[in-house]
Amino acid sequence: MDYLYQILSDEYLEYLHRFIDDWGFVIAGSILLLELLLLGVRKLVTKNVLGDAVANFITLGMFIAINTVLIGVMYVTLFYWVYLNFALVYLPSNLWTLVACIVLADIAYYWEHRFVHRVGFGWATHAVHHSSPYFNISVAYRFGPLDGLMPLPFHLPLALLGFNPLVIFMSEMIVQLYQTLLHTEVVGKLPKPVEAVFNTPSHHRVHHGSNPEYIDKNYAGIFIIWDKMFGTFEQEKAKVIYGVTTPVNTVNPLKIFFFGYGRLFKKVFAAKSLKGALGYLIKPPGWHPADKMTEG
Amino acid sequence: MTMLRHILLTSIIVAAVYLLLLWVNQDGLLQQPVWAADQGDTAVEQTRPEQQEDLQGSTVETESVATFESITITGVLADIDLNDPVLSRSQVESAWQRFSEHQGLHRAVSWSTGSNIAYAYYHHFSNDFSTARLIIGYQISTTGSGLHTIQSESGNYRLYQLGASAELPDDAWTSAYPDGVILERHRIDSNGSVSASDALVIQ
Numbered sequence: 001m002d003y004l005y006q007i008l009s010d011e012y013l014e015y016l017h018r019f020i021d022d023w024g025f026v027i028a029g030s031i032l033l034l035e036l037l038l039l040g041v042r043k044l045v046t047k048n049v050l051g052d053a054v055a056n057f058i059t060l061g062m063f064i065a066i067n068t069v070l071i072g073v074m075y076v077t078l079f080y081w082v083y084l085n086f087a088l089v090y091l092p093s094n095l096w097t098l099v100a101c102i103v104l105a106d107i108a109y110y111w112e113h114r115f116v117h118r119v120g121f122g123w124a125t126h127a128v129h130h131s132s133p134y135f136n137i138s139v140a141y142r143f144g145p146l147d148g149l150m151p152l153p154f155h156l157p158l159a160l161l162g163f164n165p166l167v168i169f170m171s172e173m174i175v176q177l178y179q180t181l182l183h184t185e186v187v188g189k190l191p192k193p194v195e196a197v198f199n200t201p202s203h204h205r206v207h208h209g210s211n212p213e214y215i216d217k218n219y220a221g222i223f224i225i226w227d228k229m230f231g232t233f234e235q236e237k238a239k240v241i242y243g244v245t246t247p248v249n250t251v252n253p254l255k256i257f258f259f260g261y262g263r264l265f266k267k268v269f270a271a272k273s274l275k276g277a278l279g280y281l282i283k284p285p286g287w288h289p290a291d292k293m294t295e296g
Numbered sequence: 297m298t299m300l301r302h303i304l305l306t307s308i309i310v311a312a313v314y315l316l317l318l319w320v321n322q323d324g325l326l327q328q329p330v331w332a333a334d335q336g337d338t339a340v341e342q343t344r345p346e347q348q349e350d351l352q353g354s355t356v357e358t359e360s361v362a363t364f365e366s367i368t369i370t371g372v373l374a375d376i377d378l379n380d381p382v383l384s385r386s387q388v389e390s391a392w393q394r395f396s397e398h399q400g401l402h403r404a405v406s407w408s409t410g411s412n413i414a415y416a417y418y419h420h421f422s423n424d425f426s427t428a429r430l431i432i433g434y435q436i437s438t439t440g441s442g443l444h445t446i447q448s449e450s451g452n453y454r455l456y457q458l459g460a461s462a463e464l465p466d467d468a469w470t471s472a473y474p475d476g477v478i479l480e481r482h483r484i485d486s487n488g489s490v491s492a493s494d495a496l497v498i499q
């Protein structure tokens with residue numbers, strides 16, 4: 001059991017982070033190729049499917065650009081600042097710590113994900129990810145402009161608990177990577193015990209559904225048990241209709257990337273009162289001020 | 297009401313996982329990361345009394361003989377050119393530099409053993425005594441990039457108490473010749489500086 005206590009040096013953590021991240025990308029790419037191949041066999045590869053996939057990767061490029069220039073440095077600095085100044089204790093970076101951090105990062109992910117679905121300015125960025133009418137691995141890489149900022153308040157407490165920021169970043173990456181690999185129709189339902197505990201492609205298809213019974217369900221990252229605990233779980237039954245309730249109908253990456261904030265600000269600026277404007281920003285996506293509700 | 301229940305349930309889960317982790321790591325918890333200790337007045341004294349005894353004594357060169365058990369040392373590795381004093385000095389200095397900058401190593405040692413003794417182990421002398429291998433590290437086995445682990449030789453050794461300069465006397469070098477090893481022990485203070493040094497020369 002000694003290896004569980006063996007210290008993972010910062011250099012090793014950085015190396016492991018890159019290693020997992022890179023291989024994750026290779027595996028995701030292979031799944032995407034397989035998906036396209038299967039679609040090809042069924043003669044379902046259309047200009048729209050391909051255009052959508054290309055647009056997804058372009059939004060990824062824009063997301064990375066924003067993260068590199070604006071969010072990244074601040075994000076990392078803030079984690080180290082909290083860790084060095086306010087941590088309750090300093091946890092040794094070993095496998096025990098990493099596993100615990102993944103579990104905690106996963107529950108943080110659940111709440112972050114629920115937050116971006118239920119708060120106007122969060123949904124404006126996350127809606128980009130949900131706006132594809134398709135469901136394949138490339139959709140996992142479809143990001144909104146501020147997607148990199150949303151995890152901050154939910155994951156920062158981990159630094160306060162004394163996790164080495166590198167362990168936190170690695171845990172976030174692992175949760176994200178696990179999530180990425182769920183974006184596929186190639187995998188049906190997995191054995192019952194797996195479906196009961198873990199998030200699976202089936203559960204995540206439900207999450208991407210615009211069917212009324214599927215909306216705001218299955219927020220989980222790795223463990224589906226959080227959804228079961230917090231009352232947001234739904235089983236995949238009816239065929240999933242992917243996308244958002246008001247479709248974007250475009251494969252233009254720029255339009256896709258900014259459509260959420262476009263729609264949000266249109267509503268905010270059209271609001272008749274400050275309360276109304278604020279409501280659009282912080283209330284759930286479908287919300288309207290009382291005066292508007294009576295109108296229609 | 298639902299919100300309150302959710303917050304409560306989340307807190308319970310987080311607390312449970314966290315307490316379990318603290319329990320598992322109970323011997324490894326730190327007041328602060330070791331590499332932050334270099335940054336000044338908030339430093340925590342990490343010296344253990346029994347280890348202080350190892351290096352107590354005058355800073356005048358003295359000599360004694362005893363048996364020494366083998367230890368595991370993990371640290372940074374360097375090849376030293378013994379023919380050229382200027383070159384070898386810079387090689388040793390750069391090895392110390394790499395050692396002091398290896399945060400993973402300092403963090404590993406701080407929780408696992410609490411040791412604050414750095415070892416500089418000269419071994420693998422070439423036949424003509426022109427080169428040696430040096431490892432600077434701690435008595436610990438850990439992994440990490442740029443780290444090497446070695447088992448020191450056991451045997452009879454001479455003990456030299458080193459002065460403030462931590463300079464090894466010439467006769468220490470000659471007594472290591474031809475196939476001995478030299479094990480320097482440097483006690484590191486909480487502010488990161490060496491407070492006492494000695495050397496074991498195994499013939």
Ligand SMILES: [Zn+2]
Pocket residue numbers: 113117126130207
């Ligand atoms: Zn979502």
